[in-house]
Amino acid sequence: MNSMIYKKKSPLLIFLIPAFAFLLVFLYYPFFQNILNTFLQIGGLGRAPEGLNTPWYENYQRLVSDPYMRTALKNTLVLVLCTVIFQVGIALILALLVDTIRVGAEFFRTVYFFPIVISATALGLMFNLMFLYKGGMVNQLLLSLGRLPYEVKPSGKVIVQWLDWKDQAHFLFTMFLPVMWQYVGFYFVILVTGLNNIPEDVYEAAALDGADGWKRTRFITLPLLRNVLCTCLVLAITGALKVFDLPWVMFGAGMPENQGWLTGTYMYDQTFNKMNVDYGSTIAVLIVVLGVVLSNVANRIFRPSEDL
Amino acid sequence: MKKAFALLLALIMVLSLASLSFADSVTLNVVTSYGGDDGNRGNFEAAVKAYEESTGNKVNDGSATSNEEWKAKVLTDFETGSEPDVLFYFTNADAEPFISAGKVVSIDEIRAEYPDYATNMKSSMMAVAADGKQYSVPSSGYWENMFVNKAVLEDCGVAVPGPDYTWDQFLTDCATIKEAGYTPIACSLVEVPHYWFEFMVMNNGTVANHLDLPQSADDAVAAKWAAGLNDIKALYEAGYFPANTLTASDAETVELFNSGEAAFLIDGSWKVGYFTSNAADLNDFAIAFVPGKGERSASEAIGGISMGYFITRKAWDDPAKREAAVAFVSQLTSDEVLSTFVTTEVTALVNGASPAGLNALQESAAEANAKITAIAGAVQDRLTAEARGDLFANVQNVVTGKMTAEDAIASAIALN
Numbered sequence: 001m002n003s004m005i006y007k008k009k010s011p012l013l014i015f016l017i018p019a020f021a022f023l024l025v026f027l028y029y030p031f032f033q034n035i036l037n038t039f040l041q042i043g044g045l046g047r048a049p050e051g052l053n054t055p056w057y058e059n060y061q062r063l064v065s066d067p068y069m070r071t072a073l074k075n076t077l078v079l080v081l082c083t084v085i086f087q088v089g090i091a092l093i094l095a096l097l098v099d100t101i102r103v104g105a106e107f108f109r110t111v112y113f114f115p116i117v118i119s120a121t122a123l124g125l126m127f128n129l130m131f132l133y134k135g136g137m138v139n140q141l142l143l144s145l146g147r148l149p150y151e152v153k154p155s156g157k158v159i160v161q162w163l164d165w166k167d168q169a170h171f172l173f174t175m176f177l178p179v180m181w182q183y184v185g186f187y188f189v190i191l192v193t194g195l196n197n198i199p200e201d202v203y204e205a206a207a208l209d210g211a212d213g214w215k216r217t218r219f220i221t222l223p224l225l226r227n228v229l230c231t232c233l234v235l236a237i238t239g240a241l242k243v244f245d246l247p248w249v250m251f252g253a254g255m256p257e258n259q260g261w262l263t264g265t266y267m268y269d270q271t272f273n274k275m276n277v278d279y280g281s282t283i284a285v286l287i288v289v290l291g292v293v294l295s296n297v298a299n300r301i302f303r304p305s306e307d308l
Numbered sequence: 309m310k311k312a313f314a315l316l317l318a319l320i321m322v323l324s325l326a327s328l329s330f331a332d333s334v335t336l337n338v339v340t341s342y343g344g345d346d347g348n349r350g351n352f353e354a355a356v357k358a359y360e361e362s363t364g365n366k367v368n369d370g371s372a373t374s375n376e377e378w379k380a381k382v383l384t385d386f387e388t389g390s391e392p393d394v395l396f397y398f399t400n401a402d403a404e405p406f407i408s409a410g411k412v413v414s415i416d417e418i419r420a421e422y423p424d425y426a427t428n429m430k431s432s433m434m435a436v437a438a439d440g441k442q443y444s445v446p447s448s449g450y451w452e453n454m455f456v457n458k459a460v461l462e463d464c465g466v467a468v469p470g471p472d473y474t475w476d477q478f479l480t481d482c483a484t485i486k487e488a489g490y491t492p493i494a495c496s497l498v499e500v501p502h503y504w505f506e507f508m509v510m511n512n513g514t515v516a517n518h519l520d521l522p523q524s525a526d527d528a529v530a531a532k533w534a535a536g537l538n539d540i541k542a543l544y545e546a547g548y549f550p551a552n553t554l555t556a557s558d559a560e561t562v563e564l565f566n567s568g569e570a571a572f573l574i575d576g577s578w579k580v581g582y583f584t585s586n587a588a589d590l591n592d593f594a595i596a597f598v599p600g601k602g603e604r605s606a607s608e609a610i611g612g613i614s615m616g617y618f619i620t621r622k623a624w625d626d627p628a629k630r631e632a633a634v635a636f637v638s639q640l641t642s643d644e645v646l647s648t649f650v651t652t653e654v655t656a657l658v659n660g661a662s663p664a665g666l667n668a669l670q671e672s673a674a675e676a677n678a679k680i681t682a683i684a685g686a687v688q689d690r691l692t693a694e695a696r697g698d699l700f701a702n703v704q705n706v707v708t709g710k711m712t713a714e715d716a717i718a719s720a721i722a723l724n
Binding site for chain 1: 383384405488490498499551552556560564701704705708
């Protein structure tokens with residue numbers, strides 16, 4: 001029976017064609033149409049194009065000279081960097097720590113994974129309240145610790161100089177912290193699973209040779225975890241390029257003073273709010289190119305070892 | 309056992325299908341701006357409930373707070389064929405894209421089948437589209453004016469502004485209020501700069517020419533707009549807006565005013581309901597007048613009827629939904645229902661509205677409205693969504709000096 005399946009390939013097509021057709025209609029066709037849209041003049045979603053742009057590559061010229069696009073690109077690349085360092089880094093530390101405890105590991109797995117299942121909109125609203133200017137949780141904490149200056153007027157009125165967590169000096173921290181926090185648990189679970197797959201006898205042999213503590217981590221755990229770590233890094237980089245929902249809920253259109261754009265939020269704003277569909281499509285093309293290039297670079301740098 | 313279970317399931321399925329086939333109720337998809345913290349949200353919910361109970365129909369309420377994003381979403385829904393059955397929306401240039409695309413039904417066409425449709429409205433006050441036809445049934449009108457926190461003003465020794473309030477008096481009052489440790493003006497310049505824009509433009513022109521649009525970046529109207537934007541910039545530089553006006557939401561700054569931390573707030577009639585629900589003591593608030601400058605008197609304000617109910621072509625062409633949609637609009641624009649929405653606003657009702665039991669703030673609004681000497685619509689309503697979005701997004705650039713007022717206006721004109 002098995003040999004029949006391998007000899008007769010045609011039944012495979014029955015399973016492959018629907019999936020391929022689905023991809024063709026919902027991925028490849030929109031993708032190539034999107035590229036075409038970048039050369040057309042489209043004044044709203046669903047509206048017919050009003051002809052070619054003049055010159056036809058006008059949107060690509062604008063992409064290069066647009067200062068907000070440069071800001072978006074810079075912020076997105078900083079986000080990618082932060083994701084690699086903090087999201088995967090913290091996840092790795094937590095995974096190593098949880099791996100060493102014997103009681104409560106399940107509890108920590110659940111606790112760290114929990115933020116993933118909360119919707120980004122709810123998280124955005126929650127962090128908005130935490131970083132609220134007047135009376136937000138963080139500012140109240142700082143006030144109670146005496147870290148915020150205040151002035152008492154002759155009338156007895158107390159004027160507190162609240163910290164604006166969304167101003168130009170603080171917005172990157174306020175924007176990136178929830179994003180980091182939300183996905184640490186995701187990489188934590190992947191890494192813990194990787195740690196569980198390391199055979200116990202390797203550790204036992206190392207213990208007999210006198211390796212313990214940091215040496216055990218440095219020379220056994222991390223090398224054997226390399227492939228899983230590589231997968232996490234590639235996922236983190238490509239995931240960071242697509243971040244949209246949390247920053248949009250918290251910062252909307254480029255707050256503060258057009259310094260808070262990400263490639264995702266800028267594309268959304270141009271397409272849905274400014275009705276500039278062709279320019280939005282051009283930004284989408286850039287996001288795709290960026291994703292392909294960065295994930296390839298990440299794959300080359302963090303190439304999984306074939307020895308493991 | 310298995311056979312019995314299968315029979316039971318089949319029976320349930322047949323009965324479900326039968327109940328669907330014989331059901332008379334229609335589900336209407338309705339989108340309005342009576343969402344979020346709109347002052348009439350409660351009245352709208354009550355009216356919808358009454359409609360559902362009287363007709364047996366269901367309403368899928370897709371209401372949201374009106375802002376530029378909401379307007380863009382509504383237009384996108386029309387363009388992608390996802391429009392609702394009934395829409396409560398702006399009747400000005402904002403509606404032209406779906407009117408010119410033939411996506412909504414004219415009043416005349418509806419009256420050909422339902423002669424009594426919207427006959428309780430004054431025809432002269434119903435919006436006329438670019439093609440000369442009427443499409444929407446107006447709801448209540450609106451006014452925009454200055455809300456004041458009387459408790460703050462009293463604490464600062466500042467009098468409640470009257471209809472002769474001048475710009476110089478206002479600047480002096482702002483300095484006094486700031487010195488006393490309060491925020492003079494509650495406004496999010498990043499989210500709702502349009503309230504101040506309208507009055508500052510009128511302050512540098514007249515009520516008669518308020519609706520003029522600039523044709524070029526260096527004509528007289530553009531100069532008037534630039535002067536208005538520069539007045540906002542001067543207020544920003546003097547520190548009269550909240551310290552976080554460029555990062556705060558409208559809700560945050562309104563709460564600043566509501567909690568007795570700010571003195572002045574320019575907003576619309578829809579905000580009266582918000583304070584009715586949220587103010588600790590309504591007697592702490594009053595409706596006063598936006599300071600006048602040049603030829604404009606403080607007694608001249610922004611107002612009119614800007615929104616109405618549209619029935620979409622999609623609902624009209626659906627035999628099951630046509631009658632339900634007509635009944636919905638008729639019921640929500642009836643004299644009785646509109647009277648629950650109206651406190652101090654103008655209506656197009658032939659018999660007028662008869663609001664009952666005004667509270668302290670509503671009475672204050674009625675008193676202020678009685679002293680209004682002239683009114684003009686909002687000039688922003690004459691701009692396309694793209695031009696308006698661009699202009700208001702650039703207000704933050706103008707006040708921080710990253711862009712000149714003239715450049716912001718030129719950028720908006722190019723998109724209009």
